[in-house]
Amino acid sequence: MFLVMRNMARMETRLVQPFISDLEKLNPGSRVEWRDGQQDTEFDGRLMWKVSSAELSLDVEIKSRSVTSREDVRRIVGGRLGENAILLAAFISPAACDELRLAGWSYWDGTGNLLIRSSEPFVWVERSGMTRNPNPDKPEGRRLLRSLKGQAASVVVVRLLTEGRAASARELSRQTGVGVATVSRVLELLRGEQLLEETNGGPVVVRDASTLAARWTQDYSFTNTFKARRYFSLLGEEIARERLHMADFDYALTGVEAANDYLGSAGRIGALPPSETWIYVSDGAAAERTMQLMADPRGSIVIAECGFLSQEREGVRVAGNLRFARPWRTAGDLLSARGRTASVGLELAETLDRERV
Known part of the structure; x- marks a missing residue:
């Protein structure tokens, strides 16, 4: 040697x-x-x-x-x-x-x-050797973000998808209520995967909304990210939904129902009738009391507790007397599902992308 x-x-x-x-x-x-x-x-x-x-x-x-x-x-x-x-x-x-x-x-x-x-x-x-690192590297400096599965990351991504751009990480933090450090880490991941335009230190600009949504939903999931739970209502689903109007908590419908409502406002007919009710709420315990919900793994009412429903953060879309999640949020929720449900999300994402042009 x-x-x-x-x-x-x-x-x-x-x-x-x-x-x-x-x-x-x-x-x-x-x-x-x-x-x-x-x-x-x-x-x-x-x-x-x-x-x-x-x-x-x-x-x-x-x-x-x-x-x-x-x-x-x-x-x-x-x-x-x-x-x-x-x-x-x-x-x-x-x-x-x-x-x-x-x-x-x-x-x-x-x-x-x-x-x-x-x-x-x-x-x-x-x-072949080991598939897991027996001696993980010690972190050097600021820890890099490796996934978009978290709630905070979802708020940042939905804002970018909705607006298409932001003046800076600090401005995006102000708009979403997510900390500047977390926003910067999300943007760093997106830049590393060429999902943002190169602006040489200028504004944050989404390269392609559909591609960003597809990448986001590789990690994100309505049910997993928010630990959503399934219920049935002792009052029946229709009466339980009516009780949302008198709720003392924030809520927003999402899923197929929200997608169909938005597509209908754009003159399109939803391809899939809703078989479940997906709801974001600001207070899960209050929702259970108001709607008389009982946990049931086969239930058709799916509740996800979140903190982004106020107008200062992500806000909601109001149509008629109902409140819906932002369209890009709904598209992500559906794309993260499987089968025909995901196809509704794809149709909604394509509609939103066309409207941006």
Whole structure:
């Protein structure tokens, strides 16, 4: 084994040494040579693995921290071709391994995950290690947002979908009542996934509303995000709904009923009659008392307690004598469901998107 390690950080050195030892164990008698990256290469180093008369050259990229997402991989790979390129990291998640495969890269991590492939000379070595990180990285600075499933994130996304833009993160915070730090983290995630226009520090502008809604509902769910519960009413559903008019709490109907009402106002007929009543309320206990509700996993009244119904936050849409959730909120609620219910959400989202133009 021949090593030249002048410029590498200590952690990176600790990754290279076990990797080389692993290669030597895979093929006893083979020789491994390593050289640090020079100025004429964009990789951290080059490794030569000599087995009998064959010699495999690998361009090596090293990350001392874990690589856990497809976005991590895309940032690492950039525009570099994957022919005989390999990533070394402390841990590489299954999703990141899959993305590296798609990019044509090989990989190795300290938990046993390994793929080395080459067409000339032909080499294919593959091994599975751990699927969960045994030693998660300690957070560095501000924690990045990895999901849009939370209630606060939903308020920010609905505002962006409704308005299409915002002057700044601080203004969006003022409009939604969500903290500036949380708003900034949501925007950072959206920018990282190219869901916002690049304005070079200017206003926040949605690139494509339908794409943003689809991405949001990969994480978000009306039932899961708000821990919605199913009920039946001792009064009967029709009388229970009438009691909403005398309620001392805020409420907003959503789901298929809300979508059909909005589509009807746009001159369209809803394709699916509502079979359930979905309601946002500001006070779940008060809703149970007023509507005489009893918990029932098969009940057709679904109640979600939330804090965004006041006009200072997301507000509601009033039609006739009923209050409905904002149309983009309803579209998200339906898109996060399955089957025909989701198709109603798609129709509503497409209608809203056309109206923006």
